[in-house]
Amino acid sequence: MTDKIKIYNKEYPVKFGNGAIKRFCQIKDIYNLPGFFDHLRKLDLGSLKIDAVEDIALILKCAIESGSELKGVEVSISQSMIFEWFGDDMEAMPKVIGLLHVSLPQNKKKEPREKNV
Numbered sequence: 001m002t003d004k005i006k007i008y009n010k011e012y013p014v015k016f017g018n019g020a021i022k023r024f025c026q027i028k029d030i031y032n033l034p035g036f037f038d039h040l041r042k043l044d045l046g047s048l049k050i051d052a053v054e055d056i057a058l059i060l061k062c063a064i065e066s067g068s069e070l071k072g073v074e075v076s077i078s079q080s081m082i083f084e085w086f087g088d089d090m091e092a093m094p095k096v097i098g099l100l101h102v103s104l105p106q107n108k109k110k111e112p113r114e115k116n117v
Contacts, residue, residue, distance in 0.1 A: 002067040003099055005060075007085050007092075012075055013067030014060070016103035023062035028055075037104075045097065053093065057082040060096050 002013045021036055030036050043052040057079045068075040086093045 002070055003103075005064075005096070005099070007077065007082065008088075012064045012077065013071045013073065014063045014099065015067035015070055016059070016063045016100050017066060019066035019069065020059065020063040023065060024059050027058065027062075045093075053086055054079070054083060056093055056096060056100075057086065059100060063100075 002015045004011050005014050006012075021033070025031070025036055028039065030039055039055075043055055045052050045056070060082050061077060061079045064075060064077055
């Protein structure tokens, strides 16, 4: 399932899944999922350090690329455009972090499985 996010009045498909994680990890030279989650935990999001904001912008860029690939549409957006959007819309980054949080595998609600009788 893909979500949608509006950046400067243009809607983009977003998928925070394995494809987005893989793209992000390749760019950041992270070699496994535990490394990805460690990286996320180390981001000091409360301080709004530039490195953390840039990483959230990159994660969103990767999620937009994954979402657009799944939807079969071609979109182009730069990490720097997302970074600028975060500065122009103070609600943007918390919204993205919230979408990322609920999309991560360990945060998804598991549906109870039916038992075979």
